[in-house]
Amino acid sequence: MIRKLKQIIGEYYPGFLYDETTSPLLWVFHKVLSRVQMTGEYIEDLRDLSRKGIVVHALKNSSQLNALILWNISKREGITRPVYCHGINMILWQPFTKALRSLLSLFFYNPYKRKFLKEITKQKQTSVIYLRGSEFIGSNYEKDPLLELISAQKELDVPIYLVPQLVTYGRRREKKDKTLIDLLFGEVENPGALRRIINFARFSKMAFVISAEPVNLKEYLDKQRGSSLSPGTVAYLLRRKLIEQIDEEKKAIVGPVLKSREEIIEIVLRDPQLVTFMKDMSDQENKTYDDIFKQSKKYLYEIASDYNEAYIGIWNKVLTWLWNDIYDGVVVDKEGLARMRNVAKKMPFVVVPCHRSHIDYLFLSYVFYHNNIQLPFIAAGTNLLFWPMGHIFRKSGAFFLRRTFRNDILYGHVFSQYIKVVMQEGFPIEFFIEGGRSRTGKMVMPKYGLLSMVIQAYREGACDNLAVIPVYIGYDTVIEEKSYLKEIGGGKKELEKTSSLFKSRKVLRKRYGSVYMNVGEPILLKDYLRSHDLPMEEMSMAERQSFYRKMGYEIVGEINKISVVSPISLVAAGLLCHYRRGISHDDLMSLLDEFYDYLAHRKVRFAATFANKEKALIEALNRFESLGQITRMGPEEDEDDELAETIYSVEDDKRMSLEYYKNNILHFFVPLSFVANSILSTTDDDIPLSKIVEDYSYFKRLFRHEFIFDDTVDDMEEVNNILSYIHDKGMIVGHDIDGEAWIEVKGRGRTLLVPYGGLIHNYIESYWIAMRGTAYLKDKKRQEKDLVKRIQKLGAKMYKKGEISKAEALSRLNFQNAVKFLTEAEILKPEGDEEDSRKDARTFSLTDDKALMESLRHRLFKFM
CATH class of the missing domain: 3.40.1130.10 (Glycerol-3-phosphate (1)-acyltransferase)
Structure with missing residues (x-):
């Protein structure tokens, strides 16, 4: 009779999961469950693990909801679905007839005594386990799932992959102080069933799943082979490892336990070092300790986050x-x-x-x-x-x-x-x-x-x-x-x-x-x-x-090294580097190709839009035009083909705007720009290497407040790297004269170097203007703010007269940095505190060393 009843009922367990089309409750909750996200990288990893072995999802705490979330994501993303949840009662989510059979089956079958997890794993089915605690009563026969999996692995050729899974609803940090809600419904760390459901209802759109590093059980056991550890100890160590991995993932997401602002302030004020300092200060300044303490507390209320x-x-x-x-x-x-x-x-x-x-x-x-x-x-x-x-x-x-x-x-x-x-x-x-x-x-x-x-x-x-x-x-x-x-x-x-x-x-x-x-x-x-x-x-x-x-x-x-070259920044560089009022479309595209090749040589990071380079550059040009930052002049309808071309120009008052975006990537070009300006500063085609290295070092000193330099690479090495590149591009050849290294500019080399030199020419002009502006200090000292203002006005006059060519050279910030350089070069003599934020705090006078002044002016002028 009992045997026949067992056969009729069959072997069903509360941990079984079935397709939602046969479960009314799962069908209802499908849309809500589908809000939970898992990033593509984790999904691909799970697919890969499913192909190589058997996946077992490991939750830290027992949870029907979290098990359903894993099941739903697996179904949604085409990953092997878990069919069994060890120690988790899923009867509520089963079809009615199967749920009834699961209940009746418990009178005849015990999944733990029958080692059902082991058997289903040997059949290469995916399952869900939890590593500690249970939210249900009546688990008297529950056995350690890891022991069953260890036993199964010993009988399998393929590996079992234990994947620690963190399911979290939102980004709430756990607070130190526990509330009545925590006591009644469980803490944030391990919520009760009711609190978990409430949290999910509130934060389902922010819920997500993260897979920690999977453990290859086959490899894990191989490492334990030969040790005297019992299976129970191995399971204990494995459980601890998996829980630690889940905890690490949670820490990476939400951080440590959050103390209140007042508690943080109190910790700061009671720190022994600060207390000692406040006591010493009260003695030195003849103030009471309470006064110093109150002032410190006032500061902290101004400082501290909440x-x-x-x-x-x-x-x-x-x-x-x-x-x-x-x-x-x-x-x-x-x-x-x-x-x-x-x-x-x-x-x-x-x-x-x-x-x-x-x-x-x-x-x-x-x-x-x-x-x-x-x-x-x-x-x-x-x-x-x-x-x-x-x-x-x-x-x-x-x-x-x-x-x-x-x-x-x-x-x-x-x-x-x-x-x-x-x-x-x-x-x-x-x-x-x-x-x-x-x-x-x-x-x-x-x-x-x-x-x-x-x-x-x-x-x-x-x-x-x-x-x-x-x-x-x-x-x-x-x-x-x-x-x-x-x-x-x-x-x-x-x-x-x-x-x-x-x-x-x-x-x-x-x-x-x-x-x-x-x-x-x-x-x-x-x-x-x-x-x-x-x-x-x-x-x-x-x-x-x-x-x-x-x-x-x-x-x-x-930060400079990992910066992105965008089409906007590259086009801005191309539009500003030449010395003419406008540039044709074909010439600009050719120039941008040259710049792109150099940047690719330097292995910089390009924006993804460069996958279609021409389209990206055209869109950048269109954007500048739509913003009114450049002017496009197209061919006339009846214009001869030989004369028909599109011209781009940048008005003087728009150049500074483009300069900002050029500067986003200028640091990549700076070494080549220095070398190009050194070569272009002489009309001779044969140039000694020593001259280029000397000029390179000079530019680094001149622009130390403008650009970030790599101190791990010496000047000679940097120059040789640049010369190697322009040699490969056919711009120069190298040779020896009397045992000294020289270069010779070949073919269109000088023409090709002009745009590279032009990228920093506005800085050269800014410093030249500042050098000229030191004349304002001949008769009297001037405050820094006044001096920079006068230099800026002088620059505007020089631009109008055609003594400088780049409107973007008229930058107040460039002039301020030039003043710093001239101070360090001992051309200017400062009085006052450099760190004082007030621009009238320092005054400047001119050096009496006329020879030094003239030497610097002559050196800089040759690059103009």
């Missing part, structure tokens, strides 16, 4: 709409982001992007959010503390620092201690090493303040290791273009304020092309410091400053 997940969700919706409305595309470095995620699993990290626009703050966090990387705490200037944006930025993870605090020692110590505590807590930090936004489109020389604080915090034990990650962000068009041009032209910088928000509505009426992001190689601080012979503890102050400078330049050098 991260709130709700604001992140709002930003996500706003920015998704904004990007779609103003940008044509967002192009991100997926491989670089994957490297960053791997780093985030192992250690805290600091993101150091270039700074081109206020959009940078928003864009980077948005990319991290959508690529499952924990959001950083962002260093922002106090200029962004205006209402209401200051409040919103603070709630979104921003912390604030003053432009300078050299004269406020207490503020500096408090801020440094805040950085240290943020790092101790394991939160990533983002700061812009250039200090402010680049108004020129090229990298600004690095500032070392925040970098030195981060390194100091690491040295004081804030974390075991730290990754510093350079990031490039670039735009086809920056939304602040007009304000940048105004500042470069000598206009006053506009302060950020609430009224600017209303003006920004104009931004929404335009399209700004594409945005690009690339990730550089992480600098692991432990290894980086170890590679230096002298420990930082033994460095003098001067040696430390040199160390910070070296690291700062390596970071900005890496």
Whole structure:
């Protein structure tokens, strides 16, 4: 009787999963489940694993919902579907008749005693297991699934792939303080069934699945062969490994447990180092400790972030709409982001992007959010503390620092201690090493303040290791273009304020092309410091400053290296490098081909649109024309074919706009531009190599405040690399004269070098104008602001007279950098504090060394 009943009922288990067409509840929930995303790389990995072996999905905690999500994604993406969930009761999701049989079958069959997981795995079926805990009662017969899988693997030729799976609903950080809801419905880390369903209902559109590194069980057991470990111990170690991998993935996404702002402030104020400093300061300045303490607390309330997940969700919706409305595309470095995620699993990290626009703050966090990387705490200037944006930025993870605090020692110590505590807590930090936004489109020389604080915090034990990650962000068009041009032209910088928000509505009426992001190689601080012979503890102050400078330049050098060449930037370079009023379409395309070949030789990163190069360049030209930045003159209808051609020209008042985008990629051309200008500075075709190297070194000194140079490559090596390239292009040949290396310019070599030289000619002209402008100091000292203003007016006169050819040479920022060079060259004698933000803080007078002055003027003039 019982045997016959067993045969009628059959062997069915609560863990079985069936097609949703036979399950009413699955059919109803299919649309909701289909919202959960898994990125393409993980899907491809699962497909590949399914072809090579048997996939077993491993969840950290038991969950019907998470098992259904894995099943739904597998069905949706054409991956081998799990047919069985070990230890997870799926009766609710089974067809009625099969659910009834599963219930009745439990009287006769026990999946754990029968080792059903082992049997179904030997049949090469995919399954789902969980690694700890159960949300259901009545699992008395439950056995370790890993023991069954280990046993199955020993009887299989193909490997079993255990894939740790993290299913997460949104990006909410776990908070330190537990609420009543946590106690009743389970914590965020391990929610109860009801809380999980509520979370999924609220955040299903933000839910996603991440696969951690799979474990090849065959290889894992092979490594254990010969050891004295029992199967139970092997299973325990394997479980711990899988759980650690899931936890690492979660840490990479949401970060560590979040303490409140008040708690972070309290930790900073109670730090022994800061307490000692405050006590010493109260003694030295004859103030009470309470007064110093209150001032420190006031500073911290100005500085500290107040991260709130709700604001992140709002930003996500706003920015998704904004990007779609103003940008044509967002192009991100997926491989670089994957490297960053791997780093985030192992250690805290600091993101150091270039700074081109206020959009940078928003864009980077948005990319991290959508690529499952924990959001950083962002260093922002106090200029962004205006209402209401200051409040919103603070709630979104921003912390604030003053432009300078050299004269406020207490503020500096408090801020440094805040950085240290943020790092101790394991939160990533983002700061812009250039200090402010680049108004020129090229990298600004690095500032070392925040970098030195981060390194100091690491040295004081804030974390075991730290990754510093350079990031490039670039735009086809920056939304602040007009304000940048105004500042470069000598206009006053506009302060950020609430009224600017209303003006920004104009931004929404335009399209700004594409945005690009690339990730550089992480600098692991432990290894980086170890590679230096002298420990930082033994460095003098001067040696430390040199160390910070070296690291700062390596970071900005890496950002330059990973920057993207876009069609916009390449076309801008082609339109500005020649010396005529206009250029024909054919000549421009030929020139851009030359530039493209050189960049390809340097193995730079091109925008994806270069897959169809001609189309991309034409679209860039059309964009410039539609914005009124260039003028196109086409052939007349009845014009002779010999005369019919299209001409492009750039009006004087538009050249500075194109200069910004040319500067985005100028650093790639700088070495060749230096060599080209050296060759073009003489009419002789035979030129000694020593002359070119000498000129190259001179340009590096002259433009040390303009361009980032690679100090790991000496000048001779760099020059030889350039000469090798132009030799292969047929522009020069090399030969010896009396044992000395010379080059000879051949054929059209000089003509072909002119555009390369022209790329930096506006900088040469800017410095020549500044050199001429030192005449304003013959009779009296002048304040820096007044001197630069007079130099700019002189430049305008020289341009009108035809003494200089490039309107973009009239850049206030170029003149400021030229003043720095002339000061270092001891042509100008400064008085006052260079670091003082007030432009009237320093005055300049002229050197008495007339010979030095004349020598520099003569040297520079030969490149004009």
